[in-house]
Amino acid sequence: MAPLQSLSDLADLSLTECGQVVGLESLGTLTELSSLTIQQSPLSDITPLAGLSHLGSLCLWDCPVSDLTPLQSLSGLVTLYLGNAQISDLAPLGGLTDLENLDLESNQISDLGPLAGLTYLRQLYLTRNQIADISPLVAKTGIESESLYINIALQDPPFDCAAQAENIAALEARGVTFNGC
Numbered sequence: 001m002a003p004l005q006s007l008s009d010l011a012d013l014s015l016t017e018c019g020q021v022v023g024l025e026s027l028g029t030l031t032e033l034s035s036l037t038i039q040q041s042p043l044s045d046i047t048p049l050a051g052l053s054h055l056g057s058l059c060l061w062d063c064p065v066s067d068l069t070p071l072q073s074l075s076g077l078v079t080l081y082l083g084n085a086q087i088s089d090l091a092p093l094g095g096l097t098d099l100e101n102l103d104l105e106s107n108q109i110s111d112l113g114p115l116a117g118l119t120y121l122r123q124l125y126l127t128r129n130q131i132a133d134i135s136p137l138v139a140k141t142g143i144e145s146e147s148l149y150i151n152i153a154l155q156d157p158p159f160d161c162a163a164q165a166e167n168i169a170a171l172e173a174r175g176v177t178f179n180g181c
Contacts, residue, residue: 008032016040024048038063044086046070060085068092082107083125090114104129112136125151127180132158138170152180 010030014037027033028048036052037059046060050070058074059081066086071077077096083105093099094114102118103125110130115121116139124137131152150171152159161168161181168178 011035013037027052037061049074071096093118116140121148123149127151130158132160132163134164134167134171137176138167148175149177150179152178 008029009032011032012035013027013030013033014035016037016039018038018041020041024043024046025048027036028051030052032054033052034054035057036049036055037057039059039061041063043060043063044065046065046067047070049055049058050073052074054076055074056076057079058071058077059079061081062084064086065082066088068082068087068089069092071080072092072095075096076098078098079101080093080096080099081101081103083103085107087104087107088109090104090109090111091114093102094117097118098120099118100120101123102115102121103123105125106128108130109126110132112126112131112134113136115124116136119141121140129152134150134152137150148171159180164181168181171178
């Protein structure tokens, strides 16, 4: 990826089925990058992304990322896809208040608390995680009629639709489309 270093004005980059992409150090010079997609890579360290302040869309699909701390400085992120990774801690995302689309499918997430302050969130995909309690989403401000779509699949233990019926009803009463129960 070293040849990319000279493309400082590059805005969009997509690397799919990139088994050879294991480091992102050369992306640090791509300061105008607004959209980055990396799929099916052994990439796990995303530290070099911390300086890409123009990123509005980031997709790291099927990459074994677990530490999201480098993303906490990317306040302009609107779309974030982190499916099929190794994420359990969402705390670094709590300050990304511009996020509208968040896909966290197939991770090890159990605590949705950090998402409560994401007032612009419109789409949230949480299938195949360890979520048992959606009450942090009930506390989330900014939900208006038909403004949020949540996808949690029935077959995702420990999620129990009956135990969460009150929370689901509260979200649906606010216009949330809840797919999964």
